[in-house]
Amino acid sequence: AQTVTQSQPEMSVQEAETVTLSCTYDTSESDYYLFWYKQPPSRQMILVIRQEAYKQQNATENRFSVNFQKAAKSFSLKISDSQLGDAAMYFCAYRRLGGSNYKLTFGKGTLLTVNP
Amino acid sequence: EPEVTQTPSHQVTQMGQEVILRCVPISNHLYFYWYRQILGQKVEFLVSFYNNEISEKSEIFDDQFSVERPDGSNFTLKIRSTKLEDSAMYFCASSALAGGTDTQYFGPGTRLTVL
Numbered sequence: 085a086q087t088v089t090q091s092q093p094e095m096s097v098q099e100a101e102t103v104t105l106s107c108t109y110d111t112s113e114s115d116y117y118l119f120w121y122k123q124p125p126s127r128q129m130i131l132v133i134r135q136e137a138y139k140q141q142n143a144t145e146n147r148f149s150v151n152f153q154k155a156a157k158s159f160s161l162k163i164s165d166s167q168l169g170d171a172a173m174y175f176c177a178y179r180r181l182g183g184s185n186y187k188l189t190f191g192k193g194t195l196l197t198v199n200p
Numbered sequence: 201e202p203e204v205t206q207t208p209s210h211q212v213t214q215m216g217q218e219v220i221l222r223c224v225p226i227s228n229h230l231y232f233y234w235y236r237q238i239l240g241q242k243v244e245f246l247v248s249f250y251n252n253e254i255s256e257k258s259e260i261f262d263d264q265f266s267v268e269r270p271d272g273s274n275f276t277l278k279i280r281s282t283k284l285e286d287s288a289m290y291f292c293a294s295s296a297l298a299g300g301t302d303t304q305y306f307g308p309g310t311r312l313t314v315l
Binding site for chain 2: 121
């Protein structure tokens, strides 16, 4: 079974600085998808960024980028120029490619605090 | 922008009672999901639903749980006889497709408290 591990229960960053959230996963699959979701205090999860495992290029979305290391099974999220609105719980998630298994497998989350 | 909506936002019930949690997925989506998050724990998959039938369910989704799409817009999760350990946040999600990088869009959740 696939597992996702987020080893940092909490992180903090100063406004305008950069922070990196860690995620590792375990799978025997060669093709899959990885996601970072943000869950602000309102509790609706929002997709931040996604990565296809077959792509070597790291995904970027404005101030958010990932460092995808397939061999190491590592998928970290970098937030540049942190803003107060970035404060949230961040979840790393895994999904298989293909078949009929479409569920997301989540890590436990990292609570990010942004200090003014 | 279309959103997944869920009602109620908070449900309090007595142990042994039946509850129905309601979701309205995004209108052109075809795949529907329920997840739950016990306080302080990770978000866990419960069930996925497509073409009016369950496509996958987890070990958590036992005979006490059922899902239904009673009409063209609603997607419901029923818990027949609630237990204390069913207290959690329940999230509905939907996606247009299941394959590819298609995104699952989540609703704001229903907090279920079982007393």
